[in-house]
Structures are given as C-alpha cells and as structure tokens.
Amino acid sequence: MSTPAPTNFAFSSDEQGRLVFIAADGVRHEKVRPVRLFPLTEPQHWIAIQDEEGRELAIIEDLHALDEAQQVALQKALAKRDFVPVIHSIDGITRAADGHDWHVTTDRGPTVFRVENDENIQSLGGTRMVIIDHGNTRYLIPNVTTLDVKSRQRLERYY
Amino acid sequence: MARSLPSESLETLLNDVEVRLSTGERIIARLQTDLDASLHFHQGLIVLTDRRLLHVEAAKDDHRRFHEWALASIDELVLEEMGATIAIHLMQTGVPSYAWRGTSGCTREADVFLGRFKEQQRCLLPVPSPDEAKPTAEDEEDVFDQDEPVATRPTGSPLIRLFQFSRPWYALMALGFVLTLASTGATMIGPWITMGLVDDVLIPLQSATERVHVKYVYRFAVQLAGAALLTWALNWAKTFVIARVAERVTSRMRRETFEHLQRLSLTYFNKKRTGDLISRIGSDTDHISLFISVNFIEFVCDVLQFIFLACVLYSINPLLSLAALGPVPIIGFLVGRVRSHLRGGFAAASRAWSQMNSVLSDTIPGVRVVKAFAQEDREVERFRLADQHIFDTNNRVNKTWSFFTPLIELLTEGGLLLVWAVGAWSVAHDRITVGVLVGFVSFIARFYGRVESMSKFFASAQRAAASAHRVFEVLDVKTDVPVSVNAQKVGRLRGEIEFRDIKFRYGSRQIIKGISLKIAPGEMIGLVGPSGAGKTTLVNLACRFFDVSEGSLLVDGIDLKQIDVVDYRRNLGLVLQEPYLFYGTIMENIAYGKPHATRAEIIAAAKAARAHDFIMRLADAYDSMVGERGQQLSGGERQRISIARALLIDPAILILDEATSSVDTETEREIQAALDHLVKGRTTIAIAHRLGTLRKANRLVVVEDGQIAEMGSHDELLKRSGTYARLHQAMMEVTHA
Numbered sequence: 014m015s016t017p018a019p020t021n022f023a024f025s026s027d028e029q030g031r032l033v034f035i036a037a038d039g040v041r042h043e044k045v046r047p048v049r050l051f052p053l054t055e056p057q058h059w060i061a062i063q064d065e066e067g068r069e070l071a072i073i074e075d076l077h078a079l080d081e082a083q084q085v086a087l088q089k090a091l092a093k094r095d096f097v098p099v100i101h102s103i104d105g106i107t108r109a110a111d112g113h114d115w116h117v118t119t120d121r122g123p124t125v126f127r128v129e130n131d132e133n134i135q136s137l138g139g140t141r142m143v144i145i146d147h148g149n150t151r152y153l154i155p156n157v158t159t160l161d162v163k164s165r166q167r168l169e170r171y172y
Numbered sequence: 173m174a175r176s177l178p179s180e181s182l183e184t185l186l187n188d189v190e191v192r193l194s195t196g197e198r199i200i201a202r203l204q205t206d207l208d209a210s211l212h213f214h215q216g217l218i219v220l221t222d223r224r225l226l227h228v229e230a231a232k233d234d235h236r237r238f239h240e241w242a243l244a245s246i247d248e249l250v251l252e253e254m255g256a257t258i259a260i261h262l263m264q265t266g267v268p269s270y271a272w273r274g275t276s277g278c279t280r281e282a283d284v285f286l287g288r289f290k291e292q293q294r295c296l297l298p299v300p301s302p303d304e305a306k307p308t309a310e311d312e313e314d315v316f317d318q319d320e321p322v323a324t325r326p327t328g329s330p331l332i333r334l335f336q337f338s339r340p341w342y343a344l345m346a347l348g349f350v351l352t353l354a355s356t357g358a359t360m361i362g363p364w365i366t367m368g369l370v371d372d373v374l375i376p377l378q379s380a381t382e383r384v385h386v387k388y389v390y391r392f393a394v395q396l397a398g399a400a401l402l403t404w405a406l407n408w409a410k411t412f413v414i415a416r417v418a419e420r421v422t423s424r425m426r427r428e429t430f431e432h433l434q435r436l437s438l439t440y441f442n443k444k445r446t447g448d449l450i451s452r453i454g455s456d457t458d459h460i461s462l463f464i465s466v467n468f469i470e471f472v473c474d475v476l477q478f479i480f481l482a483c484v485l486y487s488i489n490p491l492l493s494l495a496a497l498g499p500v501p502i503i504g505f506l507v508g509r510v511r512s513h514l515r516g517g518f519a520a521a522s523r524a525w526s527q528m529n530s531v532l533s534d535t536i537p538g539v540r541v542v543k544a545f546a547q548e549d550r551e552v553e554r555f556r557l558a559d560q561h562i563f564d565t566n567n568r569v570n571k572t573w574s575f576f577t578p579l580i581e582l583l584t585e586g587g588l589l590l591v592w593a594v595g596a597w598s599v600a601h602d603r604i605t606v607g608v609l610v611g612f613v614s615f616i617a618r619f620y621g622r623v624e625s626m627s628k629f630f631a632s633a634q635r636a637a638a639s640a641h642r643v644f645e646v647l648d649v650k651t652d653v654p655v656s657v658n659a660q661k662v663g664r665l666r667g668e669i670e671f672r673d674i675k676f677r678y679g680s681r682q683i684i685k686g687i688s689l690k691i692a693p694g695e696m697i698g699l700v701g702p703s704g705a706g707k708t709t710l711v712n713l714a715c716r717f718f719d720v721s722e723g724s725l726l727v728d729g730i731d732l733k734q735i736d737v738v739d740y741r742r743n744l745g746l747v748l749q750e751p752y753l754f755y756g757t758i759m760e761n762i763a764y765g766k767p768h769a770t771r772a773e774i775i776a777a778a779k780a781a782r783a784h785d786f787i788m789r790l791a792d793a794y795d796s797m798v799g800e801r802g803q804q805l806s807g808g809e810r811q812r813i814s815i816a817r818a819l820l821i822d823p824a825i826l827i828l829d830e831a832t833s834s835v836d837t838e839t840e841r842e843i844q845a846a847l848d849h850l851v852k853g854r855t856t857i858a859i860a861h862r863l864g865t866l867r868k869a870n871r872l873v874v875v876e877d878g879q880i881a882e883m884g885s886h887d888e889l890l891k892r893s894g895t896y897a898r899l900h901q902a903m904m905e906v907t908h909a
Contacts, residue, residue, distance in 0.1 A: 048788060051759065051794050052795055054757075059771060059775070061788060135797055151791075151792070
C-alpha cells in the first residue's frame with residue numbers, strides 16, 4: 014500500500030461547505046467524509062477519505078504534507094465530525110446509582126458524564142487513557158502524568 | 173517408568189544377568205518389565221548384549237526364570253499396545269515365539285529398547301558400519317535417564333527456600349530486623365517506668381506518709397509519653413520496611429512464576445488446569461506475602477520479647493518468674509501436637525482453593541454453553557461443591573484451632589493465678605513491695621501475650637509453607653522442549669521442511685507412526701484426513717511445540733532441535749481455527765508478532781488480509797479495543813485480524829490449522845482471498861476439512877492413523893479412488909444435500 018502523493022488529488026468544498034474530493038484520475042466525488050484510522054493514538058496522521066457509501070477513496074498519511082488550502086478544507090471537515098473531548102482536569106468522581114459520575118473540565122468546557130463500569134476506562138499504551146461514557150462518547154486523557162495532582166489522585170482512587 | 177523396581181531387586185536381577193555373561197560380552201541396553209504373562213505384577217529384566225538377548229524374571233522362591241536367545245536367531249521384536257498394557261513379541265522364523273508384558277508406563281523405555289535392538293541387529297549384518305557397532309556407555313545410560321520428562325529438582329524446606337529466594341533484599345530485611353529489635357525494646361520502657369511510678373509516687377501518695385514532689389509526677393508523665401512516641405515511630409518504620417520486603421519478595425515470586433510459565437511447553441499447559449495455575453500465582457503468593465509482612469516479623473518480635481521479658485522477670489524476682497514460667501513447657505508440648513494437624517490442613521485448603529478457581533475459569537468462559545443448555549443450576553451446584561470443599565477444609569483447621577487457642581489462654585490465666593498467689597505470699601512476708609508485684613504483673617501480661625501469639629505463629633508458618641511449596645512446584649518444572657545449549661542462530665529461512673521418518677508419542681498413545689515428507693521452499697501442502705489422524709500433531713511438531721520422539725525434523729537441512737527456538741518461530745506464521753485476540757486495540761493485535769511495525773505496515777497487512785474495510789467501520793477504527801473485554805467481532809473478522817497478524821511478520825513458513833472451518837461460506841471466500849495473499853511465496857502447511865480451501869495446494873497429503881495414506885494433486889488422488897476420493901465424495905454430498 015502506498016499513500017498517493019499529495020499532488021495527485023485535491024480537496025475543495027461545495028456551496029454547503031461539504032468536502033469534495035477530486036481523485037487522481039480527475040473524478041469528482043461529492044459528500045466525501047474523512048475518517049481517522051487512529052482517532053485516539055495518532056489523530057493528526059492517517060486519514061481515510063470515504064465516499065457516501067463508505068468506500069475508501071484514498072488514505073492520507075500526513076495532513077501537513079497537503080498545501081495550506083486543502084489542509085484547511087480537510088481540517089474543517091474533520092472538525093465537523095470530531096468529538097473526542099480531551100480531559101484537562103478531573104473535578105470529582107461521585108458514585109451514582111449505576112456507575113460513577115465524572116465531573117471534568119475538557120477542552121470543550123466543563124461537563125459531567127456517567128461511566129457504567131471499569132471496562133469503559135481503557136488505557137491505551139502507557140499513559141494515554143480513554144473513558145467511554147454510557148452514551149458511547151469517548152473522552153481522552155492524552156497523558157495521565159501531566160494531569161494536575163488533585164485530578165490524578167481522584168483518578169487513582171477510582172482506577 | 174510407572175512402576176519402578178525397588179533398586180535392590182533391579183540390582184539382583186542385573187547381577188544375575190552379569191554372572192551369566194561370557195567374557196567380552198557387553199550390555200547394550202536393558203528394559204524392565206513389570207508384568208508376567210498372566211498380567212500379574214512381576215518384575216523382569218530384558219538385557220540386550222552385543223550377542224544375545226537375555227531375560228530374567230524375579231521369582232517368589234530363589235529359583236529365577238532365565239531365558240536367552242542368540243541375536244542371530246531373532247527376526248525382530250514387535251511392540252504391541254494393548255490398552256493399559258503393552259506386549260513385546262519375540263519373532264523367530266516368522267512366528268511369535270515369546271512375549272513380554274508390561275504396563276503402558278514402560279512404553280517409552282520399550283520403544284527406546286527396541287530401537288537399540290534394531291541398531292544392534294543392523295550391526296550384525298554382513299557389512300557393519302564401524303561407528304554404529306560401538307554404542308558407548310553413555311548410550312546405555314540414556315535408556316534409564318528418560319523416565320521422567322517433567323522431573324522436579326530436589327526441594328528443601330519451602331520456608332528455607334523462601335528465605336533464599338529473598339536474597340536480593342537481605343539488607344532491607346536486616347534493617348527491618350534492627351527496627352524490630354529497637355521497637356521491641358521501646359515497648360519495654362513503659363512498664364519499667366510504671367514500676368517507679370507506683371513505688372515513688374502512688375504508694376507514698378496513698379499512704380500519705382510523705383509529700384511527693386509534683387515534679388516527679390511530671391517527670392513520669394513525660395517519660396511515659398516519650399516512650400509511647402518512640403514506640404510509635406519505630407513501629408511505623410518497622411511495619412513500612414517489612415511490608416516493603418514482603419511485597420518485593422512476592423512480586424518477584426509472581427513475576428518469576430509467570431515468566432517460567434511462559435517458557436514451559438504446550439504439553440504442560442495441556443495437563444494443567446488454568447484455575448490451579450491462577451490460584452498458585454494469585455492467592456498462594458498472597459499467603460506468603462502476609463506471612464512475611466505480618467506473621468514472620470511478629471514471630472521474631474515475639475521471640476525477642478519473650479527472651480527479654482523472661483530476663484526482666486527474672487531480674488525483678490526469680491521466684492515469681494519461676495511461677496510465671498510454669499505453663500510454658502505445657503504450651504510448647506501442645507504446639508508440637510497441633511502443628512502436625514495443621515500441616516495437612518492448609519495444603520488441603522490451598523488445593524480446595526485451586527479447585528474453586530478451576531470451576532470459575534471453566535464456567536465463565538463457557539457461559540454461552542451453560543446458558544444454551546440451561547445448565548445454570550448444575551454449575552451453581554458444581555460451584556457449591558467446590559465452595560463446600562473449601563469450607564470443609566477450613567473448618568477442619570478451625571476445629572483444631574478453636575480448641576487450641578482458648579486452651580493456651582486458659583493455661584496463661586492459670587499462670588497468672590500462680591503469680592498472684594506467690595506474689596501475695598511474698599508481699600505478706602515483706603519479700604517484695606506492692607510496686608514490684610504490680611510491675612511484675614504488667615510484665616507478665618505482656619509475657620503471656622507473646623507466648624500466645626508465638627503459639628499462633630506455627631499455624632501461619634504451616635500455611636505459608638504449603639503455599640510456598642505450591643509456587644516452587646511450578647518454578648521447578650523443567651521445560652520439556654529442552655533448549656539446545658549451542659542452539660544455532662538462524663536468520664531468515666528458505667522454508668524447506670523435511671519430516672524424516674518421524675514418530676511421536678503422547679503419553680502412552682503413539683500418534684505419529686512414521687511419516688516422511690519433504691516440502692520444498694514455497695510449496696503449499698494440504699493435510700487432509702479424518703479427525704484424530706495426527707494432522708494437528710504434525711503441525712505442532714513443525715512449530716516445535718513438541719519434540720519428535722523418533723526420527724528427525726529438518727528445516728533448511730538443519731535439525732530443528734539444533735535451531736534456536738525463538739529464531740525459528742520468527743520465521744513462522746500461525747493461523748488457527750479459533751483466532752485468539754488479546755485484550756488491546758486492533759493495531760496492537762495485528763502488531764503482536766512485530767511490536768515495532770510502522771502504522772503503514774500495519775495498514776498494509778490489514779488491507780492484504782481484507783480486514784481494513786471492517787476495521788474502518790468500527791467507532792475507533794484501528795484504535796478499537798478487542799479481546800475479552802473489548803468490542804465484539806465476528807469469527808470471520810477475528811480470523812482476518814489474525815491473518816493480518818501472520819502477514820505482518822512475513823513468515824517463511826506458514827501454518828494454517830483449519831483457518832476457515834469456523835466461518836460461513838461467504839466469509840470463507842473473504843478469508844480465502846486473504847489467505848491467497850498470505851501463502852504466496854511461503855512454505856505452507858494447511859490443514860482443512862473443507863477441501864476447497866486447499867485448491868492452491870501443490871500437493872495434498874492424506875494422513876490416516878498417524879501415517880501417510882496417499883499423496884498427490886487433487887486430480888491424481890481422485891483418480892486413485894482411495895481415502896481422498898471418499899472424503900471428497902462425502903463432502904460433495906453434504907454440500908449438495
């Protein structure tokens with residue numbers, strides 16, 4: 014498998030701001046969506062471009078290898094689909110009827126979510142941690158060791 | 173050997189043979205038999221010399237039965253397995269003329285013996301090769317050294333070994349010991365001060381004969397507080413240090429046991445129950461940790477305090493201390509009696525615990541079957557029985573225990589009574605002051621406390637010994653795929669495999685009965701044949717999960733036993749019928765055999781294995797958690813991940829053990845496409861029941877009853893209308909039904 018050279022294809026947006034992909038052979042694919050191959054461990058690399066039916070059109074290894082305009086178009090499309098809040102601090106973990114309520118501050122603001130059982134707290138290779146709430150939203154702690162002391166203590170008590 | 177001869181009996185038999193040897197006659201091999209012709213236990217010895225075959229049988233009277241045959245007169249020896257027994261037939265002029273019998277425990281030795289016999293016969297042929305004619309003394313030894321494949325090292329007392337095991341932390345242990353000494357000393361200060369307090373302050377106060385200066389009271393109060401603080405600080409340090417040692421030792425124990433387990437062969441795991449191993453690494457090491465951190469150190473404290481207190485008591489008043497020591501010998505005697513009761517009890521409790529773990533590790537993974545057959549109640553009952561067993565064993569220990577502990581208390585109470593009596597008498601006769609008596613009594617309470625807790629130590633020591641024994645048992649198992657000392661390092665192999673007249677025996681069953689097969693590099697071989705024919709065993713031999721019993725397996729012309737196992741397995745890709753995914757992300761699972769693979773390589777492998785598309789449909793794509801607690805994947809999806817795993821390491825040799833038989837036809841097509849990628853340019857051994865899977869195979873090998881029945885291409889084999897044609901026919905009927 015090889016990643017096509019970035020010059021072989023291009024992105025643009027249609028009038029509704031949806032991503033358009035122009036393949037190496039010049040075929041124009043509308044309403045394509047970018048999907049990350051490693052959404053939790055390597056979000057800025059390896060992005061697949063799928064058409065409406067989910068067929069894969071291309072894989073981009075490095076976002077930054079694209080030129081500025083295309084990068085922006087792709088980032089915008091990704092941002093529309095992305096929702097993996099990054100936890101900055103844990104403000105409290107309280108016991109609830111079924112599981113625990115996590116009070117956290119994320120990069121998208123403070124929130125409370127419910128985690129049903131221990132299986133939903135997963136450590137991904139070393140210090141990275143993913144917490145899946147009962148609504149299947151993923152919350153990411155990119156590096157446990159860089160959390161503040163209070164947050165870490167709260168986490169340790171629970172996990 | 174299942175039933176080994178008492179050594180003196182073996183020696184008499186051997187002596188008996190040796191006196192009959194003519195000059196220059198050498199013993200080449202010997203074989204003990206343990207049954208007579210009517211299958212009664214009866215010791216016998218067959219001896220092969222360079223000229224004759226001798227047989228001597230032990231007899232009840234002095235009259236031994238003795239037979240001999242000249243080697244030249246024997247056609248061959250034939251080993252026949254007859255259920256739990258074996259027979260070795262002596263063939264002369266084409267007919268069996270004599271037979272020896274033995275239990276199936278002798279099978280291995282008999283096999284080796286027969287091998288020796290054949291060699292010797294070959295030597296007698298007209299042109300004997302000079303090196304074969306001289307089996308060395310070592311060769312003879314081999315026959316006897318092979319009795320126990322999983323032999324254990326001689327074991328000392330488990331507690332002493334436990335101590336040796338703690339060697340890296342001796343310094344820390346010494347520190348703990350010093351702290352123990354100090355904190356023990358510190359606890360003595362309190363009562364000592366009390367004595368002065370009573371005599372210098374309290375008694376004078378009460379009798380009001382003289383004014384006590386208030387500074388005395390302050391001084392005593394400060395001293396008491398200081399003593400308490402010192403005791404606290406020392407105890408804290410001691411407990412911390414000792415707990416650390418205990419955790420270190422048991423952590424090393426757990427790790428080493430697990431590391432050792434990982435090195436053991438499949439044979440070992442086939443024999444062991446998962447639950448038993450889990451409980452050895454889990455709860456048994458926990459018992460040991462508790463013992464080191466709590467019981468052992470307490471005991472050391474107790475002994476020290478005991479001696480110290482005995483001295484103090486004696487220095488205060490010899491007469492009183494004599495009275496106080498009264499019950500100690502009786503307690504010592506009782507402890508000795510109870511100890512032997514407990515020893516067995518704790519071992520049984522650990523085994524019961526294992527049993528319960530086995531039930532759990534059986535039932536929880538098999539929960540679908542349990543539910544499907546609505547056997548929940550039966551499993552509950554099975555667990556209840558296992559639990560009851562734990563209850564019973566613990567109950568037995570507790571019964572002894574509950575009687576023993578109060579008895580010790582009763583005895584110490586008796587001792588105290590004696591002290592009071594003697595003390596009252598002494599005070600009445602003005603031999604001692606009341607203060608001395610009060611001080612003495614407060615010491616004696618501590619003294620008896622130590623005695624009681626020392627008597628309890630033996631229980632925990634027995635428990636720890638039982639647990640340590642179980643852990644060391646695992647550590648002592650030798651791996652039965654021995655690593656050759658000068659194992660040859662190999663890089664990438666070409667992938668030529670040759671089975672050279674191999675035989676394999678598992679327990680008493682002969683599974684492979686002589687197979688010769690040469691596979692060229694890049695060739696694909698399909699193994700077909702009925703279940704139990706030995707196909708999987710062949711593959712396991714090729715993976716070197718087991719070693720061949722006889723014959724040799726060569727890879728690129730090198731004997732597999734000479735090749736470094738790890739190096740060899742780097743060249744090996746394995747896809748099993750039941751793909752196993754570990755708990756972790758899909759990426760980690762694909763990269764299992766090559767942890768440093770780049771993401772590009774991983775994606776490429778997944779694409780080649782036709783796994784990429786379904787992976788991309790998962791919420792976290794390659795970061796999705798799979799395995800026991802992870803995302804549910806279908807059998808075909810799991811299989812494609814395991815194919816990607818095999819593809820990633822780019823193996824020279826590929827083993828496919830029923831890789832497609834657990835999925836539907838549609839998925840099989842997908843997997844087949846993935847496999848076609850995989851087998852390209854690799855030596856492949858594939859087992860399949862679905863013959864269609866093997867359409868790319870260069871040759872099909874039909875294995876039946878541990879032997880090769882037929883070999884050839886699909887068309888050739890069909891024409892021959894043998895086993896393969898029959899299998900093919902049967903399969904066609906099924907598919908068209």
